[in-house]
Amino acid sequence: MGTSIERHPDAADFGGLPQRCGSEDMSKSLNAVTGWALGTFGVAALASLPFLGNAYLTTIGFTVLIAYILGQSWDWVAGEMGYVNLGHYCFYGIGAYAFAILLVGNWPLWVAIGFAVVVTALAALVISVPLFRLQGDYFAFATLALLPLMEVLAYNLTPITNGADGIVLPVAQVLQPAYLIALGVCVLTFMVTLRINASRFGYALKSIRNDEQVAETVGVRIAPIKRRVLVLSAAFGAVAGAVQAWQMSYIDPATVFGLNVALVPVAMVLFAGSGLRWGPVVGVLVLATLQQWLLVNVKGFQATLYGLIVLLIGRFMPGGFLRARWVKKVPLLRALAREHHEYMGETATVAQTSAASKELPLPRYAAVGSTPLIQLENVRMQFGGNVAVKDVSLQIQSGEIVGLIGPNGSGKTTLFNCISRVYTPTAGRVLFAGQDLKGCSRDQIARLGVGRTYQIPRPFGDLTVQENIAIPLMFNEQPLSPRDAMREARVFIEYAELGHRLRERADGLSVQEKKALEFARALACKPRLLLVDEVASGLTPAEVQRFVDHIRHVRDRYGMTVIWVEHIFSALEKVVDRVIALEEGTLIADGPLAEVVRNERVLSTYLGSAAPKAKAGEHTC
Incomplete structure (x- = not known):
């Protein structure tokens, strides 16, 4: 069956780059340059820390970096895809053991780290098959069960793990190189997060988070997406475990699989706001600092107070404190608390099509x-x-x-x-x-x-609204890039007479507008x-x-x-x-x-x- 696509004479202009005043373009360009400059300066400042001669501050900084890697990689599954993986720390432990076994066997450092990543990724791929047959609370509790299971295995696989005696790594002063590696992995973790946010992969995760069934019916193949994000998350968790094992020079089952430490990075992310671009960064910085203060000043009750603070955040500021109303009144915090859709204003622009236009970028089907x-x-x-x-x-x-x-x-x-x-x-x-x-x-x-x-x-x-229409355009027989899909989505939005709601969240629409949105999204499936x-x-x-x-x-x-x-x-x-x-x-x-x-x-x-x-x-x- 042959098909042809006819477009409006101006179809090439639909969703074209907006005609904006030069001052606005310049302002946004300056903001982007300023952001990158500040980021570069911040990374350079952090990189200088181990050269200042203060081992205590370097150790604290190293702990914070490891916590961020673990928290942010956990949030790719939980915050982006909506699956709460309470067993994420087991990937940290598997990575630590795989790394330690090779390093004790006199393998080079980078080979040991690479081996840890591969072994952990394969483990994640295997367990993803049964895990993703579950959803919601069942998935969360199944993943939580992984931690005691891995701890028991580590205690009993004595020929491999040395059981309760643990593994002693070659003792050396590695705090400085371990810190720098952790910092590099942190930067990579943040860059991967930015990439996920703007990619087809990221939009697949977001559609799964909202409604798996609908995601499939608009063309998203969800099973491979789920496996890929779990493997990616596990790989970064493994690097965190390997680098920290190298720095500590000793691991045992309780250290790398214990519940007393496994849920701390998760709590840090939830504290500030899971799913926010800056949520894991802020949560890790605030709670890691608080944790150190409690250890020094409130001996014996630090764990209780730490847990109480997280509990109060969950009760009175659900979604994390960055989502609290008062945060919107503080300029710096307001910038850190921006939701995903608020970043869309930097790239999405008002459609330039006429509401009266009836031409859509659809093929013409003939019997x-x-x-x-x-x-x-x-x-x-x-x-x-x-x-x-x-x-x-x-x-x-x-x-x-x-x-x-x-x-x-x-x-x-x-x-x-x-x-x-x-x-x-x-x-x-x-x-x-x-x-x-x-x-x-x-x-x-x-x-x-x-x-x-x-x-x-x-x-x-x-x-x-724009993202809702763009997702089927990213996953049809001729998938578009997110940028092109956003542009083409505007034509369908204007057709549905929703141009005035282009950048607004779909859950804020009226029932009539939601029906118009669904109709336009169905048409976008072509x-x-x-x-x-x-x-x-x-x-x-x-x-x-x-x-x-x-x-x-x-x-x-x-x-x-x-x-x-x-x-x-x-x-x-x-x-x-x-x-x-x-x-x-x-x-x-x-x-x-x-x-x-x-x-x-x-x-x-x-x-x-x-x-x-x-x-x-x-x-x-």
Whole structure:
């Protein structure tokens, strides 16, 4: 099947770089230069610390650097992807042991560090398979169980780990080189964080954090993303363990796997704000300093006070103290407390497209042959003893707009879920352009050309409107870079008349705006088949008409096939070619709207006694 893409004559200008005044460009350039200059100066100042001759301060600085590496690498999984890994410290311990074993065997330092990274990464890859079958609290507690498990293994694998006696590394004055290596790894950790924030990989993590199922249905292949971030996180944890083991010259199971130290870096990140760019930095600096003060001045109760402070932050400043309201009133802290979407203003600009423009960067689909675009053969979906869809068979041709009606619980949304592979049908086949979708994952279905909305809008709440639309553009058959995806997203945003909410978080939109956003996001999947689930319910007549116009436009202009679940007959009658009716999961009618609304079963089970009083073509629900 051939496709072609026609664009508006000015399509190259859609999302082009904004025309901004020179003073604004210069101001932002100066801010960027100033930021890099301050960062360079700060790193240089830290690098000079071990040369000042104060071993105590260097040791404290080294401890802080290690804590930052551990805290920030933990936050890639927890803050970016939303999976709370309470066993992150076990990667520190595995790295420490792998490094120590090779160093004691007289292998070179860098070979030992490299070996620690490889061994730990492989361990993370292996355990990621069972771990990511779990979610939420189950995932957190499963990862927490890794720490005592690794400690027991370290005690009992005596030929490898030397058991309770631990491993004594070659004794040498390595504080200075260990500190400098730790500082270098810290800088690399921060740079990787910046890279993640602006990359397709980072946006995949953010979509998973918000809603895994929706992420898959817009094209994100989540399983490899989960494994990659855990392996990346583990690798940096391993370097931290190796370098600290080298500096301490001794490790044992309790030192590198003990719960008394394992959760400290996690607490530091949570203290300031997980998921914030500067949260781990601020949390580590504040709590590491506090910890040292408590050790010197409050002997015997430092752990209690430390825990109490973290507990109070969690109770009265959920999300970390950088997210507290009073922080916004302090200029320096306000800059450190910026959420992810607030950085978007530095690169995202107001769309330059006209709201009146109807041209979208979509391919034009043309039917080839007589093969239906979507074909269901005896599809059944059963949940235990409840059969939601009962052996439904139907065909929909390319370019059709089909209305899907039925009372609540009739199986309409379940049928959508079977097509988009949210559910795997219990029996039967779903064919898309002649291809059996059995065995296809949700992201594969999206890339084949199926886009959908949800009855209850499910946007990526803590991402901006622009990012919501850009994500499917980053993960379709011809993926765009984040920068290009952001530019192209503006066209869809203007089409949905959400240009004034471009940089705002999606969870701050009204229900009507969220529905418009979901519709635009579904279009950004560039689908051949668009599944629209009650997008008009709760809208004003003018808003309903706007959606009707959009649905007609994408079919007439681009050859898109649409299945529309809707209760508002006045909307359906303006645009649908035919209507399919379901009752308790069974197909009871299929034909033109005027015929279906006169069907006896439809009248008795759905339209009710009021239906005969309405004139033909004026049925409402």
